[in-house]
Amino acid sequence: MNRWRRSLLLLLLLALLAAAGCAGKSKAQEAVLAIEGSGVETPVEVTLEELQAMTGDLVEDDYFSINTYGTEEYFHFKGVWVWAVLEKKASLKGEATKASFVAEDGYTATYTLEEVRRDDYMDQQDPGKKYKMILAWEENHQPYDISEGSPFRLVIGQKEPGDVNKPYWVRQVVKIVVE
Numbered sequence: 001m002n003r004w005r006r007s008l009l010l011l012l013l014l015a016l017l018a019a020a021g022c023a024g025k026s027k028a029q030e031a032v033l034a035i036e037g038s039g040v041e042t043p044v045e046v047t048l049e050e051l052q053a054m055t056g057d058l059v060e061d062d063y064f065s066i067n068t069y070g071t072e073e074y075f076h077f078k079g080v081w082v083w084a085v086l087e088k089k090a091s092l093k094g095e096a097t098k099a100s101f102v103a104e105d106g107y108t109a110t111y112t113l114e115e116v117r118r119d120d121y122m123d124q125q126d127p128g129k130k131y132k133m134i135l136a137w138e139e140n141h142q143p144y145d146i147s148e149g150s151p152f153r154l155v156i157g158q159k160e161p162g163d164v165n166k167p168y169w170v171r172q173v174v175k176i177v178v179e
Contacts, residue, residue, distance in 0.1 A: 030047055030048070031047060031048035031137075031146050031150065031151050031152070032045045032046070032047055032048075033045065033046045033047075033048075033051070033085075033135070033150075033152055033173065033174065033175065033176065034174065034175035034176070035085075035086065035089065035090040035175070035176045035178065036175060036176075036177055036178070037100075037176075037177040037178040037179050038093075038096075038178075038179050039092060039093050039095070039096030039097070039098075039099075039178030039179045040090045040091060040092060040093065040096070040178050041090075041091035041092075041093060042091060044089055044090050046085065046089050048137055048146075048151060048152075050089070051079075051080045051085065051135065051137070052080075052137070054080050054084060054085070054088065056084075057080050057081045057084035057085075057088075058078070058079070058080055058081075059077070059078070059079055059080065059081055059131075059132055059134045060076075060077070060078040060079075061076070061077065061131065062074045062075070062076050062077075063075050063076075063077055063123075063131060063155050063157060064123040064124065064125055064126070064157065064158065065165055065166040065169070066124075066158070066162070066163070066164045066165060066166060067164065067166040067167065068164055068166075068167055072125075075139055075140060075155075076139065076140050076141060077134060077136035077138065077139055077153075077155050078136060078137065078138035078141075079134040079135050079136030079137055079138070079152075079153075079155065080134060080135055081119075081132045081133070081134055082099075082116050082132075082133045082134060082135055082154070082176075083116050083117045083119075083132070083133070085135065085176075086099065086113075086116065086176070086178065090178065092113075092178060096113060096178050096179065097112060097113055097179065098110055098111065098112050098113060098178070098179055099111055099113060099116050099176050099177070099178050099179075100176070100177040100178075100179070101154045101170045101173050101175075101176055102170075102173065102174060102175045102176070102177060103150075103170050103171055103172045103173055103174065104149050104150055104172040104174050105172070107170060107171075108170075109154065109168050109169075109170050111133070113178075115133070116133055118132070118133065119131075119132045121133065121156055121157025121158060121159065122157055122158045122159070122160070122161075123157060123158065124158055124161040124162065124163075127161075129157075130157075131156070131157030132157075133154070133155070133156045133157075134154075134155050134156075135152045135153070135154060135155075135173060136152070136153045136154075136155050137151045137152060137153075139153065149171075149172040150172040150173060150174045151172075152172070152173040152174075153169060153170065153171050153172070153173065154168075154169055154170040154173055155169050156168055156169065
């Protein structure tokens with residue numbers, strides 16, 4: 001076999017090995033949520049699959065929103081109650097008082113742990129309806145595409161009628177910082 005053919009075969013073999021190595025899931029494709037900060041005993045990472053397995057704490061509902069322009073609309077979300085995630089997946093310290101939800105682009109929304117724990121956020125169109133703050137991975141019956149970024153979205157109902165709540169939703173949450 002001449003030198004040219006050996007080089008070509010070697011390159012093909014290397015290309016096949018590289019392709020095989022890329023076939024497995026990378027950490028970015030696993031959809032991992034970090035929970036860290038001075039308010040937790042030990043930082044933890046939770047996968048999408050682990051959150052989806054929290055069957056007793058899953059939420060699927062139509063959330064009412066008002067944006068800063070006054071547009072009102074409903075979105076159907078499927079996710080998990082944030083308080084249950086913090087309570088069951090992270091060891092919170094007694095002095096912890098707030099949680100910040102940080103997106104891939106650095107956008108951050110901060111809430112007190114009392115706000116995170118609430119299960120009575122409202123919908124001004126249906127005052128009898130009660131919502132929890134959730135981390136959603138599905139919107140309008142479509143899962144978020146992991147190849148486009150973190151598949152977690154923080155969603156919260158209204159605190160009172162007229163509450164402009166949509167700006168407090170956080171797309172592509174990558175970590176929760178508890179302090």
